[in-house]
Amino acid sequence: MSKSKMILAVLASLLLTTLAGTAYADYALNFPEPVAPLTQQMYDLHMLTTKIATIIMVIVIGIVAFVLIKFRKSKGYEADQNFHKSTFGTWSWTLVPIIVLGIDLTIAGSATDALQQVEDYSQKADVTVKVIGSQWKWTYEYMDDDIRIVSNMLPKEEAGDNYLRAVDNPLVLPTGKRIRFLHTASDVLHAWWVPQIVYKKDSIPGYINETWTNIQKEGTYRGQCAEICGTGHAFMPIVVEAVSPEKYEAWKAEKLMVAEAAAAEASSDKTWTKDELYARGEGLYNTNCSGCHQVNGTGMPGVFPGLVGSKIATGDIDAHINIVLNGKAGTAMAAWAAQLNDLELAAVITYERNAWGNNTGDAVQPADLKSARK
Ligand code: HEC
Ligand SMILES: [Cu+2]
Incomplete structure (x- = not known):
């Protein structure tokens, strides 16, 4: 394939990919539709900038193409040595920066307004x-x-x-x-x-x-x-x-x-069976704890300890309650005291003590958590 044919092939395939892309309505070329005044303003700002940039691109590429063809060497064109002395030659150096500055200020004007609104906290929030x-x-x-x-x-x-x-x-x-x-x-x-x-x-x-x-x-x-x-x-x-x-x-x-x-249930004096606690604890564990300790309780070696057969999860109940309630400073293990109520904590701890072959048979009660919090 000759060089020019190759370039044509690349351009054609690029065009095809772009056209194919627009066929998926959900993956449209532009950003998703804004639904708030401020995001609408930002979207409009983006459109304004894109339009200006596109127009400039077309003009610049047009001039470059025109110049390349019109003044090419093979036609015997010789550079004008006195261009800078002509009126246009003199003023173009001043006019171009002025136009650029004008465009910049147009964009900056709308951007300033948007930024001011971003930082406007004077109105009371609902x-x-x-x-x-x-x-x-x-x-x-x-x-x-x-x-x-x-x-x-x-x-x-x-x-x-x-x-x-x-x-x-x-x-x-x-x-x-x-x-x-x-x-x-x-x-x-x-x-x-x-x-x-x-x-x-x-x-x-x-x-x-x-x-x-x-x-x-x-x-x-x-x-x-x-x-x-x-x-x-x-x-x-x-x-x-x-x-x-x-x-x-x-x-x-x-x-x-x-x-x-849920709060009333958690603070009632009811004594829960191991199975009730286990059933509640499983869901709580999977949403709150499995991100680190994994669904199957094996953790991630060197990063998050496994709970299967762990000394704390199968040993002293108070130590288990303590680490879940208060976390461990300086590690990724957070304190759950404020995030889960007593019943939820009792359930998740019971689950850990009985799941994955940790068959301690323990049923930790909400009352245990209540007294541990003191
Ligand atoms: C962001 C990650 C992360 C999450 C989420 C997390 N833990 Fe932990 N957990 C850790 C880390 C790290 C340790 C080890 C702390 C240390 O260095 O002793 C740990 C330790 C433990 C231990 C002691 C294990 C042992 O043998 O040392 C228990 C029990 C425990 N977590 C229970 C829970 C429970 C219950 C939850 C959910 C309510 C939970 N963890 C959520 C990271 C996490
Ligand atoms: Cu993030």
């Missing part, structure tokens, strides 16, 4: 959600209500086509309300990123970053962690369910009722 990133899940705390959502990625079998994009418990938010997000992390850097509804700031352990939005349209909006945070970085997707304020209130009432019932 809903405030603390968003906590951790390896590898998101936790949402509604600051004005006693609601806490732990959001884990759905496994492949349950997520289907939305694998890596679906979670068990989405964040539920009302439309048409000013929503304030407080971003932080419990271990390493993460970033909560849902481009359709809100811009992004880092989640930093020990710091709070603030963003806000006002969602205009009901729907399901997906995002992901946008700050590399370890081997599970790809496995902490985000799903936001935006619903009308009426539906949001109904959801909230239901959520509070369930939480109240």
Whole structure:
């Protein structure tokens, strides 16, 4: 193949790939549709910049092509030695920077307005959600209500086509309300990123970053962690369910009722059987602990200890309760005291003491946790 034929072939295949790409409606060429005023503004800014850049590109490539053909050496063209003395030659050096500056200021003008709004926290928020990133899940705390959502990625079998994009418990938010997000992390850097509804700031352990939005349209909006945070970085997707304020209130009432019932159940004096605790503990273990200790309890050698036959998980019950309740400083083992209630903690510990051949036969009761907390 000659050189020019080869170049043609490459260009043709590139064109074909681009055309084939546009055939998938969901994977359109542009960004997903923004559904909040501020994200709309950012989207428009992106479109403006892209249009300007495209026009400049066409003009510059046009001039270069024109010059290459028109003034080529093979035609015997000789460079004009006095071009810089002509009026156009003199002024072009001044005009081009002026035009560039004008374009820059056009973009900067809209960008400044968007940035000012990003940092505008003068309005009171209707809903405030603390968003906590951790390896590898998101936790949402509604600051004005006693609601806490732990959001884990759905496994492949349950997520289907939305694998890596679906979670068990989405964040539920009302439309048409000013929503304030407080971003932080419990271990390493993460970033909560849902481009359709809100811009992004880092989640930093020990710091709070603030963003806000006002969602205009009901729907399901997906995002992901946008700050590399370890081997599970790809496995902490985000799903936001935006619903009308009426539906949001109904959801909230239901959520509070369930939480109240769970709290009442957890603080009752009932003595639970081992099987009841084990059954509850299995689900809790798989959502909260298996990310590190693995579903089969074997852990990851050298990083996360296995619990199968572990000294703590099969030995002294108080030591087991202690490490789960208080964590271990300086390691990835977090304190679960504030995250799970007594019944949940009793269940997960009972599960660990009886699963995977850890047949201790122990049934740890909520009352044991209650006294250990003191
Ligand atoms: C982010 C990772 C991570 C998660 C999630 C996690 N652990 Fe751990 N866990 C660790 C690490 C690391 C250690 C080892 C700490 C040390 O160095 O002693 C540990 C130690 C333990 C031990 C002591 C094991 C032994 O033999 O030393 C128990 C018991 C335990 N975890 C229970 C749990 C329970 C119950 C949960 C869920 C509620 C949980 N862990 C969630 C990381 C994790
Ligand atoms: Cu992350």
